[in-house]
Amino acid sequence: MHSSSPPSHDDSSAQTLQSEHAQMSAVNSAFKTVLHHFKKHVGIGIICAVGYFDPGNWSVDIQAGASFGYRPMLFVIFLAGIIAILFQVLAARLGCVTGLDLAHHCRLLLHDHPTHPLLVRRLVLYPLYALCEIAIISTDLAELLGSAIGLSLLFPKLPLWSTVLLTGFDVFIFLIIGDPSRTGRPVRFFELVIIILVAIVFVCFILLLVKVHPNWPQVFLGFIPSEGLLQTQPNAVYTAIGIIGATVMPHSLFLGSNLATQDRVSQPPQPLPTPADARQPPFLPRLKRLWRSILYFSRSERDDGKDYTSRHEFRQNNSIEFIRAHLGYGTVDVIFSLLGLAVPINSAILILAATMFYSPDNNNSIGLVTMHTLMLQRLGAAAALIFALALVCAGQTASVTATLAGQIVSEGFIMWNVSPFVRRLLTRLISLIPSMIVAISSGGAGINALLIGSQVVLSVVLPFVAFPLIYLTSSKMVMTVKTPKVIQEKVIDTLPIPSTHTVSLVSDAMSTHQRPLPVTTDIDVVERNLENHDGSIKHPSTQACGTQEYGVVDFSNGYIVTVLACAIWVVVLIANVYAIVMLAMGQTGS
Known part of the structure; x- marks a missing residue:
């Protein structure tokens, strides 16, 4: 009998080396994939997260920590972050799937109503646009004031009105960086500047938390829901509502939906240089266009080939390849940015205030100044300097995103295609004039009152912005994508995130005059009766080359998401009404 010999030591070593090599290759491949998508997709979420820790949030968080401590307000901050994530993800889905932002969708929905177009425009579209503009100006006002206060804290010899004036001109600096809302592609230098400023804010709060030594067991307990919110003094409810109202920013929904339309994967086409361009440095043509736009206040039309006028039932959404390449990664970017930046920074502000100033009988109003x-008295000049620096960086980044959102809103609602310089200058001047008047006449106390008033305005506008977002993302007509039959069979297996993603096969008439087919939700093949130009009906099987089969992939919200979003919308609406009533009665938590 022949017995098999045991494997030699060399064979075992070779197998071990091969296994280790395969593991290293898998780890290296995974790292390269993560790095690739980090370079391509990270940016949108951070830009949107900026609006969730602006100076208006700082004022509310500081007062909440000083008045009520860690619990239950840290849980309220976490809850507000979850609400913001839901709305922001819906905005990103809307932009990625349809190729249009929320402002343009509102116009398509309301401008040419099939039965009462003029009535709907005057009673719904234009008032909604006015509310959004008021929200943009109020947001920009809060960022302007926060940056001005931060500059006055960094440079105490400067009067407050001069810091307001200096902060008002930051728009010119960021105008040179680029305009990500008009290129159709990411402006990575613009995103890099925002990321650096946000990183400075984040690091500053880490240093401050190390300096104050919070009671960390009590901090972590603060994120657990408790009955203390309802059993403490009534002002706790008002403060909690203020946190939610100041956290979920309407302008970030417009901005996020717009940035989600950008192509962040494919390489842009490179035009061949002309002989004249070849003799010039590469940045000169861009500087010339920028100067011409500023000097002549020229119109800045889009040239991206998108359909901005057809109603939803006639529009063609983005391709399934585009959605597959962007939707999942963009969603992860938004979630991680809000959970990793917005919620921690807001929590850090409240933790600082609670650690330093909280006492059960503390009813004093504590503002930024x-x-x-x-902090200067208790922690020293270094901590106070870090706090002021973080405030300036937070105010500047939020101010840029607010003015950018204002440009998106005006272009979407009323198709106002003025140059970015003119649009941002108007927004900044409207915010700058009342700020200068209040700074000169009332000083710091008036600035704080104006800052709080701007947050009340945002709370009022939020339900009016969130409702069309929920409606649009829940509509199958708006959120469906046609796919050729050859690829529709692979769609369900390759889409990166869960959704309804229902696929069906229908017949599509190639004629441009054909009435659009209704959306289907079954996976079976559906036969449609198509209408001839003369009104007669013929079966699609009789058309030799006039039709082709295509799949319909449904990206609309599922029932659970829709019900959850509607429930949150109702809660936010009731909370904002309650806050306005409390404010009118003079019970503002102070």
């Missing part, structure tokens, strides 16, 4: 003064 008071917070800085107390």
Whole structure:
């Protein structure tokens, strides 16, 4: 009998080396994939997250920490972050699937109503646009004031009105960086500047938390829901509502939906240089266009080939390849940015205030200037300097995103295609004039009152912006994508994130005069009766080359998401009404 010999030591070593090599290759491949998508997709979420820790949030968080401590307000901050994630993800889905932002969709939905177009425009579209503009101006006002206060804290010899004036001109700096809302592609330098400023804010709060030594067990307990919110003094409810109202920013929904339409994967076409361009440095043509736009206030039309006028039932959404390449990664980017930046920074502000100033009988109002003064007295000049630097960086980044959102809103609602310089200058001037008047006449106290008032305005506008977002993303007519039959069979297996993603086969008439087919939700093959130009009906099987089969992939919200979004919308609406009533009665939590 022949017995098999045991494997030699060399064979075992070779197998071990091969296994280790395969593992290293898999790890290396995974790392390269993560790095690739990090370079391509990270940016949108961070830009949207900026609006969720602007100076308006700082004021509310500081007062909440000083008045009520860690619990239950840290849980409210976490809850507000979850609400913001839901709305922001819906905005990103709308832009990625349809190729249009929320403002343009509102116009398509309301401008040419099939039965009462003029009535709907005057009673719904234009009032909604006015509310959005008021929200943009209020947001920009809060960012302008926060940056001005931060500059005055960094440079105490400067009067407050001069810092307001200096902050008002930051728009010119960021105008040179680029305009990501008009290129159809990401402006990575613009995103890099925002990321650096956000990183400075994040690092500053880490240093401050290390300096104050919070009670970390109590901090972590603060994120657990408790009955303390309802059993403490009534002002706790008002403060909690203020946190939610100041956290979920309407302008970030417009901005996020617009940036989600960008192509972040494919390489842009490179035009061949002309002999004249070849003799010039590569940046000169861009500087000339920028100067011409500023000097002549020229119109800045889009040239991206998108359909901005056809109603939803006639539009063609983005291709399934585009959605597959962007939707999942963009969603992850938004979720991680809000959970990893917005929620921690807001929590850090509240933790600082609670650690330094909280006492059960503390009813004093603590604003940004008071917070800085107390930090200077208790923690020293270095901590106060870090706090002021973080405030300036947060205000500047939020201000840029607010003015950018204003440009998106005006172009979407009323197709106002003025140059970016003119649009941002108008937004900034409307915010700058009342800020200068209040700074000169009332000083810091008036600035704080104006800052709080701007957050009340945002709370009022939020339900009016969130409702069309929920409606549009829940509509199958808006959120469906046609796919050729040859690829529709692979769609369900390759889409990166869960959704309804229902696929069906229908017949599509190639004629441009053909009435659009209704959306289907079954996977079976559906036969449609198509209408001839003369009104007669013929079966699609009789058309030799006039039809082709295509799949319909449904990206609309599922029933659970729709019900959850509607429930949150109702809660936000009731909370904002309650906050306005409390404000009118003078019970503002102070």
